[in-house]
Amino acid sequence: MVEPSARIRLYRPSDDKLVRFTLGKAVMEGLAVANRRAAFHPLTLSIWVALSSIMVQLLDWWPKPSYGWLGYLAPLPAFGCWAMPTLYLVDWINRPYFDDTVMDTLRRPDIVDIPKYYARSPSSGFFILEYGDNFVGLIAIDASRDSTSTKTLTAKDSTRAGFQGMGTSRVATIRHFYVEEPFRKTMIQNDLLQHAIQHAFAGGDTVQAINAVASPLVDYVQNSLRDNGFKHNKDAGKVGIYRWTVTNVVVRRENWEQSGPKANVY
CATH class of the missing domain: 3.40.630.30 (Gcn5-related N-acetyltransferase (GNAT))
Known part of the structure; x- marks a missing residue:
């Protein structure tokens, strides 16, 4: 063989x-990296934790040991609720640059x-x-x-x-x-x-x-x-x-x- x-x-x-598809994919790969790095940035994590903690405090969702181990899961819905808006906001801010770059790349004279x-x-x-x-x-x-x-x-x-x-x-x-x-x-x-x-x-x-x-x-x-x-x-x-x-x-x-x-x- x-x-x-x-x-x-x-x-x-x-x-x-193939070339046109690849050029677009190459640019949008940068968006995926930007979103991932932004999501795990210390400032993003701090904002997420702070907003989730405020929600937990307002709704009194702090862990309740009297309910056994399930009581410790009480704060999780708040953290889950704020995770998706945070990720959406990161993508919403990052995306326009990369969308414009794709169009710019595909419209160049070459x-x-x-x-x-x-x-x-x-x-x-x-x-x-x-x-x-x-x-x-x-x-x-x-x-x-x-x-x-x-x-x-x-x-x-x-x-x-x-x-x-x-x-x-x-x-x-x-x-x-x-x-x-x-x-x-x-x-x-x-x-x-x-x-x-x-x-x-x-x-x-x-x-x-x-x-x-x-x-x-x-x-x-x-x-x-x-x-x-x-x-x-x-x-x-x-x-x-x-x-x-x-x-x-x-x-x-x-x-x-x-x-x-x-x-x-x-």
């Missing part, structure tokens, strides 16, 4: 639905026509990682003259790409980066990232740096960027109810060529 092998290949038009957009520079590429016939992940690196643009398309111009012509920028950007959860423990995301970095720098001498966004809500991406030489450049904003800091990170050509790990050959 032949063991399946891993490979990184270029995007094909037949990947369109998603309108992926092959055409990423063919404008030899240092650009949209790559799919597979293990046998299984989809594992994707990464997109944009070295075009629009590499630093954050433009999104409106309904009026969504049928046209709206980007500049051929050419390579000095600064490339990692637009998308995702690996399916079962494969993250193997650290295969490092191979995917290294492949994209090597492709950008090997496409010519123009690209001198690569930018990416690191979110504390997506640990495996943040760790992979750090492990492959990306350094903090500037804060890129706040996210979630507890205002976690999203950062812009960068790896420079000279640093990568001196000490950066080299990608596996696929």
Whole structure:
């Protein structure tokens, strides 16, 4: 029996639905993490306990030992009553950012026509990682003259790409980066990232740096960027109810060529 092998290949038009679904799923994964972390945050737990205790006090639901062990369960309904509103409030505050980010991601010019957009520079590429016939992940690196643009398309111009012509920028950007959860423990995301970095720098001498966004809500991406030489450049904003800091990170050509790990050959 032949063991399946891993490979990184270029995007094909037949990947369109899978890619769009994956990009949306990647963003919403951050919402799940944000909700979980917020729910177990000390401040959230303190508010939950305080509100539940007030309800217990007002309704006189404190434990009643005279009823035996069942009497100690008397406060539980109050804690249960406040658990659901607390979780709902956390999601209600967190969700708009991620909903907007999904729409922003899917409306960007590179998603309108992926092959055409990423063919404008030899240092650009949209790559799919597979293990046998299984989809594992994707990464997109944009070295075009629009590499630093954050433009999104409106309904009026969504049928046209709206980007500049051929050419390579000095600064490339990692637009998308995702690996399916079962494969993250193997650290295969490092191979995917290294492949994209090597492709950008090997496409010519123009690209001198690569930018990416690191979110504390997506640990495996943040760790992979750090492990492959990306350094903090500037804060890129706040996210979630507890205002976690999203950062812009960068790896420079000279640093990568001196000490950066080299990608596996696929």
